[in-house]
Amino acid sequence: xxxxxxxxxxxxxxxxxxxxxxxxxxxxxxxxxxxxxxxxxxxxxxxxxxxxxxxxxxxxxxxxxxxxxxxxxxxxxxxxxxxxxxxxxxxxxxxxxxxxxxxxxxxxxxxxxxxxxxxxxxxxxxxxxxxxxxxxxxxxxxxxxxxxxxxxxxxxxxxxxxxxxxxxxxxxxxxxxxxxxxxxxxxxxxxxxxxxxxxxxxxxxxxxxxxxxxxxxxxxxxxxxxxxxxxxxxxxxxxxxxxxxx
Amino acid sequence: xxxxxxxxxxxxxxxxxxxxxxxxxxxxxxxxxxxxxxxxxxxxxxxxxxxxxxxxxxxxxxxxxxxxxxxxxxxxxx
Numbered sequence: 001x002x003x004x005x006x007x008x009x010x011x012x013x014x015x016x017x018x019x020x021x022x023x024x025x026x027x028x029x030x031x032x033x034x035x036x037x038x039x040x041x042x043x044x045x046x047x048x049x050x051x052x053x054x055x056x057x058x059x060x061x062x063x064x065x066x067x068x069x070x071x072x073x074x075x076x077x078x079x080x081x082x083x084x085x086x087x088x089x090x091x092x093x094x095x096x097x098x099x100x101x102x103x104x105x106x107x108x109x110x111x112x113x114x115x116x117x118x119x120x121x122x123x124x125x126x127x128x129x130x131x132x133x134x135x136x137x138x139x140x141x142x143x144x145x146x147x148x149x150x151x152x153x154x155x156x157x158x159x160x161x162x163x164x165x166x167x168x169x170x171x172x173x174x175x176x177x178x179x180x181x182x183x184x185x186x187x188x189x190x191x192x193x194x195x196x197x198x199x200x201x202x203x204x205x206x207x208x209x210x211x212x213x214x215x216x217x218x219x220x221x222x223x224x225x226x227x228x229x230x231x232x233x234x235x236x237x238x239x240x241x242x243x244x245x246x
Numbered sequence: 247x248x249x250x251x252x253x254x255x256x257x258x259x260x261x262x263x264x265x266x267x268x269x270x271x272x273x274x275x276x277x278x279x280x281x282x283x284x285x286x287x288x289x290x291x292x293x294x295x296x297x298x299x300x301x302x303x304x305x306x307x308x309x310x311x312x313x314x315x316x317x318x319x320x321x322x323x324x
Contacts (some may be wrong), residue, residue, distance in 0.1 A: 004308040004318035015313045019290065020267035024312025180273050180306040213267075220267035 007031035009040045009060050016054045020220025022210025025177040026119050026186075027055050030090065033190045034061065037198065043086045044078055046071045048100065050092040051126045052119060069100020072107035075114040086197055088115040093134040094124045097157050101133075104159075108167035108203045115193045115204045118159055121212035122231065129215035133157045136234050140217065156234065160207045164240035169202040171246065173239040176209035178227040182237070189239070192246065201243040209235060254321040255303030257295055263315035264292035270307035270316065276300050279307060 056063035071089035175186035193204035211223035280296035
């Protein structure tokens, strides 16, 4: 009997994000993956600073807060102290691609057996829509209202390709949550990332392209179309590295 | 049977959780989801099933809902 309800690993709290925020979909997909793999008792989540920090209320698992960008560092400590636990870090793009880039890359270089989920909405959503490293060329942000100029501030960072390049035997994928088909493949990628960790194969990383209608100054439905037209051509979806024996 | 749903399903929307983003009606292949003229306690126009007869129970609305406000139950197995 197939039915659709709130995942067992999630609490009854209201989702605390703006209308149309992709965090709600991403958090639910991680909850569904935890249910599917039956790892609710063994999982510890880490929520560093940003909109992502508000996810801790939504999970019925142990959650820990980390300083800004230090999710992979805290996850490394937890995994080494408690190697049988499943550790994931749920971060935004400002958190993992800007201030926490060194922690993320070195955790990937060391092939830590942890999972990092990065929600990429191409903007600093929590602080009011300033430019992030992942902001697209020409995209509006409150700190660059005329659009991102690559001559002045450089080009957007492509995290899934970066992690695939630096980490051996890792799982690295980019998914989106802008339509039903992409949501289904996002869930498959999240389950694969957890399997990589469960089988002790290596680092796993999933970048989730997610709408931020408030930061982008669009209606929610316009933001889904914007992901399809502007973001996916710049950030191609797919798996960039898959460990052997997965 | 033409026009009949594949499975007998009951799609229920929680008006208090809904924030009226419109993702469910955007992805609905049968366009059967509408928005209420009333507000819920947080001040949003909540979604509801406009035409339950036409719903085919695909579940796309629940997949896309960021607020986990949609619940789908299968009424009978065949």
